[in-house]
Ligand SMILES: *[C@@H]1O[C@H](CO)[C@@H](O)[C@H](O)[C@H]1NC(C)=O
Ligand SMILES: *[C@@H]1O[C@H](CO)[C@@H](O)[C@H](O)[C@H]1NC(C)=O
Ligand SMILES: *[C@@H]1O[C@H](CO)[C@@H](O)[C@H](O)[C@H]1NC(C)=O
């Protein structure tokens with residue numbers, strides 16, 4: 182006990198060596214990996230997992246078809262919480278540490294030789310790596326996720342790189358996004374030169390960015406806060422009441438309880454498991470998860486009035502790349518950014534929009550296909566595949582390892598959409614949007630088109646990296 186208290190104090194819990202003597206830390210080995218079934222409940226804060234509802238159709242090009250182009254639009258990998266979330270978790274930790282917790286209750290782990298995972302503020306906002314994780318055997322670091330993803334990429338799409346010597350990788354200039362892209366690029370192949378194209382997140386980038394909502398003047402994530410505020414919070418007060426029964430005098434607010442959910446998710450990212458996760462029942466996780474879906478749907482998904490406008494920027498470029506596939510030397514287009522940008526993009530495509538507004542008074546168990554954590558877990562990856570079968574070309578989406586057919590167009594081989602039909606569909610989707618006008622882009626920037634896929638060789642994008650959100 183004392184030994185561990187000292188160890189914690191001296192190294193701030195960060196990356197201690199794998200213990201060689203018999204002690205409690207060996208228990209990590211038996212616990213890590215046992216919480217994977219919780220990942221879908223955290224709205225995208227827990228480690229990567231594959232899309233759970235899979236038709237079973239292979240992600241390989243179907244028989245007698247050959248892959249012609251692949252586009253990737255990816256989220257950064259597993260990370261430490263942002264500074265603001267870390268501060269909230271720390272405040273709740275402080276409350277628990279100072280409370281006289283029941284030594285046999287569900288929070289009693291705090292009394293034991295527990296090493297808090299947010300002692301080192303220099304790691305907040307950072308990707309988790311082999312160097313900064315709390316437990317060296319944490320299998321969920323953002324670094325390893327990106328490296329594994331790159332090897333899988335080579336397995337599926339490596340043939341498209343046969344004539345490539347220098348491969349551009351497009352990334353926003355957020356450090357964790359950049360680091361994910363870099364680990365991914367380095368793990369692809371030592372026969373490739375990777376050319377990092379670092380695109381600024383600033384509003385002045387206008388449309389020429391991977392983060393167009395920053396240039397959207399009227400984009401308001403909380404425009405429908407009044408709707409999702411109505412979602413019953415009984416599940417939070419229920420948890421707080423249960424913990425009070427166990428620990429007389431423990432006065433936790435519903436915000437504390439919300440912080441404990443984030444604690445659970447981010448501790449898994451950084452340590453590989455979290456004792457905090459064990460205090461929640463499955464029912465409570467279901468309520469929490471839907472609460473996050475609701476906030477996301479109205480804040481960044483189809484429920485937001487400008488989400489599709491913003492997402493039309495990458496969607497339009499993706500369509501241009503498909504149209505020009507035959508003429509472009511590069512067959513592989515890799516882009517890395519944040520969760521919200523992926524959701525805006527999916528909204529513009531219309532991939533997970535069943536046209537029904539999410540209700541705030543109950544959970545729509547039977548109808549909704551909007552699950553934030555299924556769409557954008559840490560390390561999320563949206564692929565656009567273009568393949569040719571005979572003399573015809575086809576397009577389809579693969580989201581987090583699962584083929585996700587377009588509801589309106591899926592009769593091609595492998596549940597794909599014939600390219601010409603897809604272009605008609607895309608045109609209709611884009612006609613519903615007007616990024617420049619609806620977002621008043623010209624008030625903040627003179628960049629009215631996304632050009633970096635076409636002019637990177639001339640421009641050499643290298644915006645300076647930043648750690649925390651610029652806004
Ligand atoms: C982190 O958040 C705290 C509290 O909100 C603030 O005082 C501090 O300046 C922030 N640190 C950074 C590096 O942004
Ligand atoms: C401590 O928690 C256990 C398990 O919830 C409970 O049975 C016991 O009554 C609690 N003790 C006190 C002093 O509250
Ligand atoms: C590579 O170049 C050869 C020779 O021009 C060509 O036949 C082949 O299709 C190219 N591969 C790709 C993936 O473009």
Ligand SMILES: *[C@@H]1O[C@H](CO)[C@@H](O)[C@H](O)[C@H]1NC(C)=O
Nearest residue numbers: 345346347371372373374375
């Ligand atoms: C990488 O780029 C350098 C400089 O342009 C070039 O000399 C080298 O041949 C390239 N490597 C590969 C594997 O193409």
Ligand SMILES: *[C@@H]1O[C@H](CO)[C@@H](O)[C@H](O)[C@H]1NC(C)=O
Nearest residue numbers: 399401402403404405406407
């Ligand atoms: C966003 O919308 C909400 C709800 O209408 C409003 O209260 C808030 O002021 C808006 N925020 C901005 C920055 O306009």
Ligand SMILES: *[C@@H]1O[C@H](CO)[C@@H](O)[C@H](O)[C@H]1NC(C)=O
Nearest residue numbers: 425429430431432433434435
């Ligand atoms: C619990 O906390 C609230 C708000 O922090 C405070 O108003 C209340 O007096 C506290 N109750 C007890 C029993 O400490």
Ligand SMILES: *[C@@H]1O[C@H](CO)[C@@H](O)[C@H](O)[C@H]1NC(C)=O
Nearest residue numbers: 494497498501616630631632
């Ligand atoms: C779509 O992309 C093309 C090619 O980059 C561009 O010329 C066009 O202006 C874009 N359209 C919209 C609506 O952004």
Ligand SMILES: *[C@@H]1O[C@H](CO)[C@@H](O)[C@H](O)[C@H]1NC(C)=O
Nearest residue numbers: 245569570571572573574601
């Ligand atoms: C494509 O191939 C089919 C059958 O193989 C043929 O009927 C059709 O005319 C061809 N279309 C074009 C545009 O070449």
Ligand SMILES: *[C@@H]1O[C@H](CO)[C@@H](O)[C@H](O)[C@H]1NC(C)=O
Nearest residue numbers: 385386387625626627628629
């Ligand atoms: C666009 O704005 C940038 C920076 O504000 C400026 O340097 C550039 O000259 C402008 N370009 C045009 C075509 O006006």
